[in-house]
Amino acid sequence: MTDETAIVVESLTKKFGDVEALAGVDFQVESGTVFGLLGPNGAGKTTAIRILTTILPPDGGRAEVLGYDVVRDAQKVRLRIGMAGQFAAVDPLLTGRENLRLVGKVAQMPNDLILPRADELLERFELTDAANRPARTYSGGMRRRLDIAAALVARPPVLFLDEPTTGLDLHSRNELWAMIKELVAEGTTLLLTTQYLEEADRLAGRIAVIDGGRVIAEGTPSELKAKLGRSVIELSMADETDAFRAERALSHLGRPELDGTILRLPGNVPGGAMEVLRALDGAGLEPDTLMVREPSLDDVFLQLTGHKAERSELEDATVPVGGAR
């Protein structure tokens, strides 16, 4: 991989009425890497993507893709990017193949390459069997895969995916992650937004945590985790009363964080997990589970923003923290 910069964002601002969607955002993405924009709903992630994909003009600042300004050289940018937005933007009345053909056509691909490319993508996204069915008959996961395939038709060197797995079940999500990893292995530069911390951790080489229209932290996933610098002891108690009693029993070990029936302590408390168990035993308490784990990006986010990363209503689809790692 070359070390050139594929995406440059400098002091980018955008207001919608009184709402400051972007309040001066800076970041850079190296060619051939995956960059994750991580943040809760309304943090400004989608606005940043829309500006970078020339859909929306910025109010101030500068954004460049492969050296082309998204405002002045919008058309040159459009010839080099692929975009899949938050809602699968496929024509429900067209078949999978027709959807891809339409995009190839208006992306100015040579005619003789459009259909082979469409078929190749349909195969790769496991849509070959559904290729001749109107997209309205597709499941949510299939539609999303078709949407991402559409973003890839013209083989763009830079790809933007806005919350690619929001609304997908766990299985489809894992499949999509595997496909995204394959793409990146081929040298595509990818900017993706997500509110799933797990997703950014899995896919992105670098992450910018964005909140309230600002980048509040940036680095590799391990750098961000290192900011927290310690593992976490997590206890699950039978009920809230027990959890409350446990909090008091462990108060000599620092201030445990109480969250319903869950208690969290820094992993470096004197005596470690053994001391925690001993203290609980002394108080006649027994945890349902005790887990020592690496800090997750959830923990990082909480520390950086002072609030939890908001999840969409599809939270059940989230991989449990610490699981599937």
Added chain:
Amino acid sequence: MSRTAAIPFTIPDERHGLGRIGGAISDAIALWQRNLIGLRRTPQTIVFSTLQPVIFVLLFRYVFGGAVSQTLTVPYVDYLMPGIFCQMVVFGAMLTAVGLAADLKSGMLERFHSLPMSRSAVLAGRTTADLTRNFFVVILVSIAGFIVGFRIHTNVFGFLAGMGLVLLFGYALSWVFATVGLAVGDPETAQAASFPVMAPLVFASSAFVSVATMPGWLRPFAEHQPVSVTASAVRALMIGNTTPGTSTATYVWQALAWLIGLIVVFAPIAVRQYRKAV
């Protein structure tokens, strides 16, 4: 991925000059085809677009016809059909608004914005597809008209010229309703928002009844608004001139002036709205 690597292609250059115009046309054709595929997969659109005017023909011909015909010098059905054709394309233009609003809502327009296509292609592709739909509906409704006794008084060329004028009028209206669809951005709202625009144009017109029966304050509007002017022109082309003092050519020129005026005013507004739509 060895197969992937087997299909190489390079990033095309930005289009300039003639290439840009050619590109705009080929983009519009791609979108036109896309919308026609959609139309083919929802045949009910054509069925209901045809059924509505046919029901109007039957209602006006057999229910109101007796009362209305006393003021006319030609059989009411002959007066009525040119009006029905005009009414029909006004109602049909609502589908332009609905279609664009649906694309806006579904995120299709957002995708199109991020693609290196002409900024006029989505609108051109939609309006020309709606023109194609009108073409079929006009044929079907004419057949229904002939069945209930509609007769051409001029000749086949006058009839075809009248049809051409109806289709052009429908095309101009598509641009008007494109602005409605892009403004509201939701198919159901687009439908609801279109009705108050359509109803006065269709009913306070000479489409179904002579303007002479309307109250004085309404007459200036009813006589000169585009549906009336176009209906009069189509009527003159199909059944000959029913009003002494105005020639067929005058009616046709007035109608052309209206529809060209509508396109000239509303097409740039629609394109500007499209650019800002997402």
